[in-house]
Amino acid sequence: MTSALDPSARPVDRAPAGRSPAPAPEPAAPNPATRPPRPADRLVPALNGAVLLLTAVLLLMVLRLPWIGDMGVHLATIERLRHDLLDPGNTQVDADTPSPYNSPWMVLLGLLAKASGLTGFTVLRFAALVGLTLLLTGIWHLTRTLSRHRAAPPLAVLTLILLWGPTFFIWSGFLGFTSISLNVSYPSTFATGLGFHFLALLAKSLRRGTATSWPAWTALGALWALIMLSHQFTGVVMTFGALGVLVSARPWPARQTWLRLGTALAVAVALLAVWPYYSFFSLLTIGGLEDIHRGLYEEWWMRFGYVPIGVAALAFRFARDRRDPLVWWFLLATLMITAGGLTGHYSWGRALPGAIIPAQLAAALAVVEGGGRFLRRCFAVVLAAGLLAGSWAQAPSLSFVVRNEAMPETLTEKAWLPIPGYQWMTKYARYGDVVMVDQNTGQQIPGYGFYTVAPGYPDFFLPDEPERIEATRRYFDRSTPRQEKLDALHRFGAQWVLGWPDQGLPPGDPALRKVKTGPNGMVLYKVVG
Known part of the structure:
Protein backbone atom coordinates (compact mmCIF):
# COMPACT_ATOMS: atom_id res chain seq x y z
CA MET A 1 0.00 0.00 0.00
CA THR A 2 1.24 3.44 -0.78
CA SER A 3 0.77 6.50 1.33
CA ALA A 4 -0.68 9.74 0.07
CA LEU A 5 2.56 11.39 1.24
CA ASP A 6 4.64 9.05 -0.87
CA PRO A 7 5.72 10.81 -4.06
CA SER A 8 5.39 7.57 -5.97
CA ALA A 9 1.65 7.60 -5.29
CA ARG A 10 1.11 10.95 -6.97
CA PRO A 11 -0.19 11.12 -10.55
CA VAL A 12 2.45 11.68 -13.17
CA ASP A 13 1.89 14.12 -16.01
CA ARG A 14 2.88 12.53 -19.27
CA ALA A 15 3.73 14.56 -22.34
CA PRO A 16 2.12 13.65 -25.61
CA ALA A 17 4.10 11.27 -27.77
CA GLY A 18 6.93 12.90 -29.68
CA ARG A 19 7.15 15.89 -27.33
CA SER A 20 9.59 16.48 -24.52
CA PRO A 21 8.15 16.83 -21.07
CA ALA A 22 7.83 20.39 -19.87
CA PRO A 23 10.62 21.40 -17.47
CA ALA A 24 9.69 21.42 -13.84
CA PRO A 25 9.06 24.92 -12.58
CA GLU A 26 11.89 26.38 -10.47
CA PRO A 27 11.06 26.84 -6.81
CA ALA A 28 10.15 30.39 -5.96
CA ALA A 29 12.92 32.41 -4.37
CA PRO A 30 12.28 33.25 -0.75
CA ASN A 31 10.97 36.74 -0.22
CA PRO A 32 13.40 38.69 2.02
CA ALA A 33 10.46 40.74 3.26
CA THR A 34 8.74 37.66 4.66
CA ARG A 35 11.83 35.77 5.90
CA PRO A 36 12.36 36.24 9.64
CA PRO A 37 15.50 38.35 10.16
CA ARG A 38 18.51 36.56 11.59
CA PRO A 39 20.17 37.99 14.71
CA ALA A 40 23.13 39.30 12.70
CA ASP A 41 20.72 41.07 10.31
CA ARG A 42 19.22 43.00 13.20
CA LEU A 43 22.69 44.31 14.05
CA VAL A 44 23.28 45.97 10.69
CA PRO A 45 21.64 49.37 11.44
CA ALA A 46 23.38 49.60 14.80
CA LEU A 47 26.75 48.63 13.30
CA ASN A 48 26.38 51.13 10.48
CA GLY A 49 25.48 53.81 13.02
CA ALA A 50 28.56 52.98 15.09
CA VAL A 51 30.78 53.23 12.01
CA LEU A 52 29.26 56.60 11.12
CA LEU A 53 29.93 57.88 14.64
CA LEU A 54 33.51 56.59 14.51
CA THR A 55 33.98 58.20 11.10
CA ALA A 56 32.66 61.52 12.42
CA VAL A 57 35.16 61.46 15.29
CA LEU A 58 38.02 60.62 12.92
CA LEU A 59 36.96 63.49 10.64
CA LEU A 60 37.22 65.80 13.64
CA MET A 61 40.75 64.45 14.11
CA VAL A 62 41.46 65.38 10.50
CA LEU A 63 40.29 68.94 11.16
CA ARG A 64 42.28 69.20 14.39
CA LEU A 65 45.29 67.18 13.14
CA PRO A 66 46.97 66.87 16.56
CA TRP A 67 50.76 66.83 16.31
CA ILE A 68 52.44 63.95 18.11
CA GLY A 69 55.08 61.73 16.56
CA ASP A 70 56.36 61.83 13.00
CA MET A 71 54.36 64.73 11.57
CA GLY A 72 57.44 66.96 11.54
CA VAL A 73 59.31 64.83 9.03
CA HIS A 74 56.27 64.57 6.74
CA LEU A 75 55.74 68.33 6.88
CA ALA A 76 59.44 68.78 6.10
CA THR A 77 59.14 66.45 3.11
CA ILE A 78 56.31 68.55 1.68
CA GLU A 79 58.32 71.74 2.22
CA ARG A 80 61.45 70.35 0.50
CA LEU A 81 59.40 69.17 -2.48
CA ARG A 82 57.53 72.49 -2.61
CA HIS A 83 60.81 74.37 -2.93
CA ASP A 84 62.50 71.98 -5.37
CA LEU A 85 60.31 69.27 -6.83
CA LEU A 86 63.06 67.69 -8.94
CA ASP A 87 65.94 67.75 -6.44
CA PRO A 88 64.59 68.24 -2.91
CA GLY A 89 67.71 66.88 -1.22
CA ASN A 90 67.75 65.51 2.29
CA THR A 91 64.53 65.99 4.25
CA GLN A 92 66.07 66.63 7.66
CA VAL A 93 69.61 68.02 7.30
CA ASP A 94 71.34 70.38 4.87
CA ALA A 95 72.81 67.71 2.59
CA ASP A 96 72.28 66.72 -1.03
CA THR A 97 71.31 63.08 -0.46
CA PRO A 98 68.27 61.03 -1.50
CA SER A 99 65.49 60.40 0.99
CA PRO A 100 63.03 57.47 1.26
CA TYR A 101 60.45 59.95 2.52
CA ASN A 102 60.15 61.21 -1.06
CA SER A 103 57.53 58.64 -2.05
CA PRO A 104 55.08 59.03 -4.97
CA TRP A 105 52.33 60.12 -2.58
CA MET A 106 54.52 62.76 -0.94
CA VAL A 107 55.71 64.01 -4.32
CA LEU A 108 52.06 64.48 -5.30
CA LEU A 109 51.44 66.39 -2.06
CA GLY A 110 54.53 68.52 -2.68
CA LEU A 111 53.25 69.31 -6.15
CA LEU A 112 49.89 70.28 -4.65
CA ALA A 113 51.61 72.56 -2.15
CA LYS A 114 53.72 74.18 -4.88
CA ALA A 115 50.79 74.70 -7.26
CA SER A 116 48.28 75.91 -4.68
CA GLY A 117 50.44 77.81 -2.23
CA LEU A 118 48.67 76.06 0.65
CA THR A 119 50.52 75.61 3.93
CA GLY A 120 52.04 72.26 4.79
CA PHE A 121 49.45 71.73 7.53
CA THR A 122 46.60 72.31 5.07
CA VAL A 123 48.12 69.88 2.57
CA LEU A 124 48.50 67.29 5.33
CA ARG A 125 44.83 67.72 6.19
CA PHE A 126 44.03 66.90 2.57
CA ALA A 127 46.33 63.87 2.85
CA ALA A 128 44.50 62.83 6.03
CA LEU A 129 41.13 63.05 4.33
CA VAL A 130 42.32 60.96 1.39
CA GLY A 131 43.99 58.44 3.71
CA LEU A 132 40.90 58.04 5.89
CA THR A 133 38.67 57.60 2.85
CA LEU A 134 40.95 54.97 1.35
CA LEU A 135 41.22 53.17 4.69
CA LEU A 136 37.49 52.90 5.41
CA THR A 137 36.48 52.07 1.84
CA GLY A 138 39.39 49.64 1.60
CA ILE A 139 38.27 47.71 4.67
CA TRP A 140 34.75 47.60 3.23
CA HIS A 141 35.98 46.46 -0.20
CA LEU A 142 38.23 43.71 1.15
CA THR A 143 35.61 42.41 3.56
CA ARG A 144 33.07 42.12 0.74
CA THR A 145 35.42 39.72 -1.03
CA LEU A 146 35.46 37.54 2.09
CA SER A 147 31.76 37.61 3.01
CA ARG A 148 28.49 38.74 1.40
CA HIS A 149 26.82 39.30 4.76
CA ARG A 150 25.71 42.92 5.19
CA ALA A 151 26.98 43.05 8.76
CA ALA A 152 30.52 41.97 7.85
CA PRO A 153 31.96 45.30 6.53
CA PRO A 154 30.83 47.58 9.39
CA LEU A 155 31.83 44.96 11.95
CA ALA A 156 35.23 44.66 10.29
CA VAL A 157 35.76 48.45 10.50
CA LEU A 158 34.97 48.48 14.21
CA THR A 159 37.12 45.43 14.90
CA LEU A 160 40.19 46.68 13.04
CA ILE A 161 40.12 50.03 14.84
CA LEU A 162 38.95 49.06 18.35
CA LEU A 163 40.01 45.44 19.04
CA TRP A 164 43.51 45.93 20.41
CA GLY A 165 44.53 45.78 24.06
CA PRO A 166 44.04 47.21 27.55
CA THR A 167 46.24 50.24 26.76
CA PHE A 168 46.42 52.43 23.67
CA PHE A 169 49.32 52.00 21.30
CA ILE A 170 50.78 54.43 18.75
CA TRP A 171 52.87 53.38 15.78
CA SER A 172 52.53 54.17 12.10
CA GLY A 173 51.06 51.29 10.13
CA PHE A 174 48.94 50.10 13.08
CA LEU A 175 45.20 50.70 12.91
CA GLY A 176 44.19 51.25 16.53
CA PHE A 177 41.98 54.29 17.12
CA THR A 178 44.71 56.24 18.93
CA SER A 179 47.28 55.39 16.31
CA ILE A 180 45.01 56.31 13.40
CA SER A 181 43.96 59.53 15.13
CA LEU A 182 47.57 60.71 15.09
CA ASN A 183 48.77 58.97 11.93
CA VAL A 184 45.81 59.60 9.64
CA SER A 185 47.83 62.06 7.55
CA TYR A 186 50.90 59.80 7.30
CA PRO A 187 51.92 57.81 4.20
CA SER A 188 51.36 54.61 6.22
CA THR A 189 47.60 55.27 6.37
CA PHE A 190 47.48 56.05 2.65
CA ALA A 191 49.42 52.85 1.87
CA THR A 192 47.28 50.71 4.18
CA GLY A 193 44.01 51.88 2.64
CA LEU A 194 45.43 51.41 -0.83
CA GLY A 195 46.66 47.96 0.24
CA PHE A 196 43.18 46.81 1.24
CA HIS A 197 41.85 47.83 -2.17
CA PHE A 198 44.81 46.05 -3.81
CA LEU A 199 44.04 42.78 -2.02
CA ALA A 200 40.35 42.99 -2.92
CA LEU A 201 41.15 43.66 -6.60
CA LEU A 202 43.70 40.83 -6.63
CA ALA A 203 41.13 38.39 -5.23
CA LYS A 204 38.59 39.44 -7.86
CA SER A 205 41.15 39.17 -10.66
CA LEU A 206 42.14 35.66 -9.60
CA ARG A 207 38.51 34.59 -9.56
CA ARG A 208 38.04 35.87 -13.10
CA GLY A 209 41.33 34.34 -14.23
CA THR A 210 41.98 34.93 -17.92
CA ALA A 211 38.85 37.08 -18.10
CA THR A 212 40.90 39.78 -16.36
CA SER A 213 42.69 41.73 -19.08
CA TRP A 214 46.43 42.21 -19.37
CA PRO A 215 46.14 45.98 -18.70
CA ALA A 216 44.22 45.23 -15.49
CA TRP A 217 46.99 42.92 -14.27
CA THR A 218 49.57 45.54 -15.21
CA ALA A 219 47.65 48.11 -13.17
CA LEU A 220 47.71 45.73 -10.20
CA GLY A 221 51.48 45.52 -10.47
CA ALA A 222 51.75 49.31 -10.56
CA LEU A 223 49.46 49.55 -7.53
CA TRP A 224 51.65 47.15 -5.54
CA ALA A 225 54.74 49.20 -6.46
CA LEU A 226 53.00 52.39 -5.33
CA ILE A 227 52.27 50.81 -1.93
CA MET A 228 55.86 49.60 -1.56
CA LEU A 229 57.32 53.00 -2.44
CA SER A 230 54.89 54.93 -0.22
CA HIS A 231 55.49 52.94 2.98
CA GLN A 232 57.84 50.00 2.80
CA PHE A 233 56.71 48.29 6.01
CA THR A 234 53.07 48.40 4.94
CA GLY A 235 54.17 47.06 1.57
CA VAL A 236 55.59 43.98 3.27
CA VAL A 237 52.35 43.47 5.23
CA MET A 238 50.25 43.70 2.06
CA THR A 239 52.62 41.37 0.22
CA PHE A 240 51.93 38.69 2.82
CA GLY A 241 48.23 39.38 2.33
CA ALA A 242 48.62 38.98 -1.44
CA LEU A 243 50.36 35.64 -0.96
CA GLY A 244 47.46 34.53 1.25
CA VAL A 245 44.99 35.54 -1.46
CA LEU A 246 47.03 33.63 -4.04
CA VAL A 247 47.17 30.45 -1.92
CA SER A 248 43.38 30.53 -1.51
CA ALA A 249 42.62 31.04 -5.21
CA ARG A 250 39.89 28.74 -6.50
CA PRO A 251 40.10 27.44 -9.11
CA TRP A 252 43.88 27.26 -9.03
CA PRO A 253 45.22 29.82 -11.55
CA ALA A 254 45.65 28.54 -15.08
CA ARG A 255 48.88 28.97 -17.02
CA GLN A 256 47.64 32.13 -18.74
CA THR A 257 46.76 33.64 -15.36
CA TRP A 258 50.25 32.90 -14.06
CA LEU A 259 51.68 34.68 -17.10
CA ARG A 260 49.56 37.72 -16.29
CA LEU A 261 50.70 37.58 -12.68
CA GLY A 262 54.32 37.42 -13.82
CA THR A 263 53.80 40.44 -16.05
CA ALA A 264 52.28 42.40 -13.15
CA LEU A 265 55.26 41.50 -10.96
CA ALA A 266 57.73 42.50 -13.67
CA VAL A 267 56.01 45.88 -14.06
CA ALA A 268 56.14 46.42 -10.30
CA VAL A 269 59.84 45.57 -10.04
CA ALA A 270 60.64 47.86 -12.96
CA LEU A 271 58.78 50.76 -11.32
CA LEU A 272 60.61 50.16 -8.04
CA ALA A 273 63.94 50.14 -9.88
CA VAL A 274 63.42 53.39 -11.81
CA TRP A 275 61.91 55.52 -9.02
CA PRO A 276 64.20 58.57 -9.19
CA TYR A 277 64.01 59.99 -5.65
CA TYR A 278 65.75 57.12 -3.83
CA SER A 279 67.04 53.62 -4.48
CA PHE A 280 64.35 51.25 -3.25
CA PHE A 281 66.41 48.07 -3.39
CA SER A 282 69.29 49.62 -1.42
CA LEU A 283 66.92 49.72 1.56
CA LEU A 284 67.18 45.93 1.75
CA THR A 285 70.81 46.15 2.88
CA ILE A 286 70.43 48.94 5.42
CA GLY A 287 70.54 48.24 9.16
CA GLY A 288 70.43 50.40 12.25
CA LEU A 289 66.68 50.08 12.87
CA GLU A 290 66.73 47.41 15.53
CA ASP A 291 66.93 49.54 18.68
CA ILE A 292 63.98 51.78 17.83
CA HIS A 293 61.83 48.72 17.01
CA ARG A 294 62.72 46.68 20.08
CA GLY A 295 59.64 48.08 21.80
CA LEU A 296 57.39 46.21 19.36
CA TYR A 297 58.36 43.00 21.16
CA GLU A 298 57.50 44.33 24.62
CA GLU A 299 54.19 44.46 26.55
CA TRP A 300 52.30 42.46 23.94
CA TRP A 301 49.41 41.71 26.26
CA MET A 302 48.82 45.35 27.13
CA ARG A 303 48.93 46.44 23.48
CA PHE A 304 47.33 43.49 21.67
CA GLY A 305 45.58 41.63 24.47
CA TYR A 306 42.16 41.37 22.76
CA VAL A 307 43.49 40.21 19.38
CA PRO A 308 43.63 36.49 20.46
CA ILE A 309 39.85 36.48 19.96
CA GLY A 310 40.66 36.68 16.28
CA VAL A 311 43.41 34.05 16.53
CA ALA A 312 40.79 31.62 17.84
CA ALA A 313 38.57 32.52 14.90
CA LEU A 314 41.47 31.84 12.55
CA ALA A 315 41.85 28.36 14.06
CA PHE A 316 38.21 27.58 13.18
CA ARG A 317 38.71 28.95 9.68
CA PHE A 318 41.78 26.76 9.21
CA ALA A 319 39.83 23.70 10.36
CA ARG A 320 37.23 24.41 7.65
CA ASP A 321 39.65 25.41 4.89
CA ARG A 322 43.39 24.72 4.83
CA ARG A 323 43.82 27.39 2.15
CA ASP A 324 41.99 30.21 3.90
CA PRO A 325 43.57 33.56 2.86
CA LEU A 326 43.40 35.12 6.31
CA VAL A 327 45.09 32.12 7.89
CA TRP A 328 48.00 32.22 5.45
CA TRP A 329 48.33 35.97 5.76
CA PHE A 330 48.57 35.52 9.53
CA LEU A 331 51.02 32.59 9.34
CA LEU A 332 53.44 34.30 6.95
CA ALA A 333 53.57 37.48 9.01
CA THR A 334 53.90 35.54 12.26
CA LEU A 335 56.84 33.63 10.81
CA MET A 336 58.66 36.89 10.06
CA ILE A 337 57.81 38.39 13.45
CA THR A 338 59.06 35.29 15.28
CA ALA A 339 62.25 35.17 13.23
CA GLY A 340 62.88 38.84 14.04
CA GLY A 341 62.50 38.24 17.77
CA LEU A 342 64.77 35.18 17.75
CA THR A 343 67.54 36.76 15.66
CA GLY A 344 67.44 40.30 17.07
CA HIS A 345 66.10 41.81 13.84
CA TYR A 346 63.49 43.79 15.75
CA SER A 347 62.58 45.89 12.72
CA TRP A 348 60.90 42.74 11.38
CA GLY A 349 58.32 43.39 14.07
CA ARG A 350 56.84 45.96 11.69
CA ALA A 351 55.14 42.93 10.11
CA LEU A 352 52.88 42.80 13.20
CA PRO A 353 49.91 44.34 11.34
CA GLY A 354 50.17 41.37 9.00
CA ALA A 355 49.27 39.11 11.91
CA ILE A 356 46.85 41.46 13.66
CA ILE A 357 44.73 42.50 10.66
CA PRO A 358 43.75 38.98 9.49
CA ALA A 359 43.01 37.97 13.09
CA GLN A 360 40.73 40.99 13.54
CA LEU A 361 38.98 40.30 10.23
CA ALA A 362 38.50 36.67 11.23
CA ALA A 363 36.93 37.74 14.54
CA ALA A 364 34.45 39.97 12.70
CA LEU A 365 33.57 37.27 10.17
CA ALA A 366 33.13 34.62 12.88
CA VAL A 367 30.07 36.50 14.12
CA VAL A 368 28.24 36.40 10.79
CA GLU A 369 29.35 33.21 9.05
CA GLY A 370 30.76 29.75 9.57
CA GLY A 371 30.13 27.30 12.39
CA GLY A 372 26.83 26.76 14.10
CA ARG A 373 24.51 29.30 15.63
CA PHE A 374 25.86 28.63 19.12
CA LEU A 375 29.47 29.24 18.01
CA ARG A 376 28.54 32.46 16.22
CA ARG A 377 26.73 33.71 19.32
CA CYS A 378 29.74 32.87 21.48
CA PHE A 379 32.01 34.86 19.19
CA ALA A 380 29.50 37.72 19.15
CA VAL A 381 29.48 37.95 22.94
CA VAL A 382 33.25 37.72 23.30
CA LEU A 383 33.89 40.15 20.46
CA ALA A 384 31.38 42.66 21.88
CA ALA A 385 33.21 42.53 25.21
CA GLY A 386 36.56 43.00 23.44
CA LEU A 387 35.28 45.98 21.46
CA LEU A 388 33.86 47.65 24.56
CA ALA A 389 37.09 47.12 26.48
CA GLY A 390 39.16 48.28 23.53
CA SER A 391 37.03 51.40 23.12
CA TRP A 392 37.51 52.31 26.78
CA ALA A 393 41.27 51.73 26.54
CA GLN A 394 41.58 54.14 23.60
CA ALA A 395 39.02 56.67 24.82
CA PRO A 396 41.70 59.06 26.25
CA SER A 397 42.49 59.99 22.64
CA LEU A 398 39.13 61.75 22.47
CA SER A 399 40.84 64.56 24.37
CA PHE A 400 42.20 65.71 21.00
CA VAL A 401 38.69 66.76 19.93
CA VAL A 402 36.68 66.87 23.18
CA ARG A 403 37.20 69.37 25.99
CA ASN A 404 38.72 67.74 29.06
CA GLU A 405 35.88 69.07 31.21
CA ALA A 406 33.47 66.88 29.25
CA MET A 407 35.48 63.69 29.87
CA PRO A 408 35.84 61.53 33.00
CA GLU A 409 38.92 62.31 35.04
CA THR A 410 40.09 58.70 34.70
CA LEU A 411 40.45 59.30 30.96
CA THR A 412 41.98 62.77 31.01
CA GLU A 413 44.73 61.54 33.32
CA LYS A 414 45.89 59.18 30.56
CA ALA A 415 45.47 61.60 27.67
CA TRP A 416 48.44 62.68 25.60
CA LEU A 417 48.92 66.36 24.85
CA PRO A 418 49.72 67.50 21.31
CA ILE A 419 53.08 69.15 20.69
CA PRO A 420 52.73 72.95 21.03
CA GLY A 421 55.00 73.47 18.02
CA TYR A 422 57.66 75.99 17.05
Missing part, protein backbone atom coordinates in the same frame (compact mmCIF):
# COMPACT_ATOMS: atom_id res chain seq x y z
CA GLN A 423 55.76 78.31 14.76
CA TRP A 424 57.13 81.22 16.78
CA MET A 425 60.62 80.50 15.40
CA THR A 426 59.58 81.43 11.86
CA LYS A 427 59.60 85.13 12.86
CA TYR A 428 63.38 84.92 13.33
CA ALA A 429 64.88 82.00 11.41
CA ARG A 430 64.39 81.59 7.65
CA TYR A 431 63.59 78.57 5.53
CA GLY A 432 66.72 76.44 5.10
CA ASP A 433 68.54 77.74 8.19
CA VAL A 434 70.43 75.11 10.20
CA VAL A 435 69.56 74.70 13.90
CA MET A 436 71.58 72.90 16.56
CA VAL A 437 68.93 71.14 18.65
CA ASP A 438 68.60 67.87 20.57
CA GLN A 439 67.11 64.83 18.88
CA ASN A 440 63.60 64.98 20.38
CA THR A 441 63.04 68.58 19.32
CA GLY A 442 64.89 67.86 16.09
CA GLN A 443 62.02 65.60 15.03
CA GLN A 444 59.75 68.64 14.84
CA ILE A 445 61.93 71.55 13.69
CA PRO A 446 62.25 70.42 10.02
CA GLY A 447 58.46 70.67 9.73
CA TYR A 448 58.84 74.47 9.76
CA GLY A 449 61.37 74.48 6.94
CA PHE A 450 64.55 74.47 9.04
CA TYR A 451 67.36 71.94 8.93
CA THR A 452 68.94 70.29 11.97
CA VAL A 453 72.56 69.30 12.53
CA ALA A 454 71.62 65.68 13.32
CA PRO A 455 68.58 63.96 11.82
CA GLY A 456 65.73 63.43 14.25
CA TYR A 457 64.94 60.10 12.58
CA PRO A 458 67.34 57.49 11.19
CA ASP A 459 68.56 58.53 7.75
CA PHE A 460 69.58 55.62 5.57
CA PHE A 461 71.39 57.64 2.91
CA LEU A 462 73.28 60.16 5.06
CA PRO A 463 76.95 59.05 5.15
CA ASP A 464 78.02 61.26 8.08
CA GLU A 465 74.97 60.53 10.22
CA PRO A 466 77.02 59.02 13.13
CA GLU A 467 79.29 62.10 13.25
CA ARG A 468 76.30 64.44 13.26
CA ILE A 469 74.58 62.53 16.06
CA GLU A 470 77.75 62.43 18.15
CA ALA A 471 78.45 66.13 17.60
CA THR A 472 74.92 67.01 18.75
CA ARG A 473 75.21 64.78 21.80
CA ARG A 474 78.56 66.30 22.73
CA TYR A 475 77.30 69.85 22.21
CA PHE A 476 74.52 69.42 24.76
CA ASP A 477 76.83 67.61 27.21
CA ARG A 478 77.77 70.08 29.95
CA SER A 479 81.26 68.58 30.29
CA THR A 480 82.23 69.20 26.66
CA PRO A 481 84.88 71.97 26.25
CA ARG A 482 83.69 75.25 24.78
CA GLN A 483 85.98 75.08 21.74
CA GLU A 484 84.66 71.65 20.79
CA LYS A 485 81.12 73.00 20.92
CA LEU A 486 82.03 75.94 18.70
CA ASP A 487 83.75 73.62 16.23
CA ALA A 488 80.56 71.55 15.98
CA LEU A 489 78.49 74.65 15.24
CA HIS A 490 80.85 75.82 12.52
CA ARG A 491 81.54 72.40 10.96
CA PHE A 492 77.87 71.75 10.25
CA GLY A 493 76.94 75.34 9.44
CA ALA A 494 74.59 75.88 12.40
CA GLN A 495 73.15 79.40 12.40
CA TRP A 496 70.90 78.90 15.43
CA VAL A 497 70.88 77.01 18.71
CA LEU A 498 67.62 75.96 20.34
CA GLY A 499 67.83 74.50 23.83
CA TRP A 500 67.14 74.92 27.50
CA PRO A 501 68.97 77.72 29.33
CA ASP A 502 71.40 75.28 31.01
CA GLN A 503 72.24 73.40 27.79
CA GLY A 504 75.10 74.05 25.35
CA LEU A 505 77.14 77.19 25.80
CA PRO A 506 76.46 79.09 29.04
CA PRO A 507 74.18 82.16 28.98
CA GLY A 508 76.13 85.28 28.06
CA ASP A 509 78.71 83.46 25.91
CA PRO A 510 79.88 85.89 23.19
CA ALA A 511 79.43 83.25 20.46
CA LEU A 512 75.66 83.29 20.94
CA ARG A 513 73.07 86.06 21.05
CA LYS A 514 69.79 85.35 22.81
CA VAL A 515 66.87 86.08 20.50
CA LYS A 516 63.70 84.68 22.04
CA THR A 517 62.36 82.47 24.82
CA GLY A 518 59.63 80.26 23.45
CA PRO A 519 56.30 79.45 25.12
CA ASN A 520 57.67 76.12 26.35
CA GLY A 521 60.72 77.73 27.97
CA MET A 522 63.26 76.80 25.30
CA VAL A 523 65.60 79.60 24.23
CA LEU A 524 66.55 80.49 20.65
CA TYR A 525 70.10 81.77 20.19
CA LYS A 526 71.69 83.27 17.09
CA VAL A 527 75.22 82.01 16.36
CA VAL A 528 77.34 85.16 16.03
CA GLY A 529 80.84 83.93 16.81
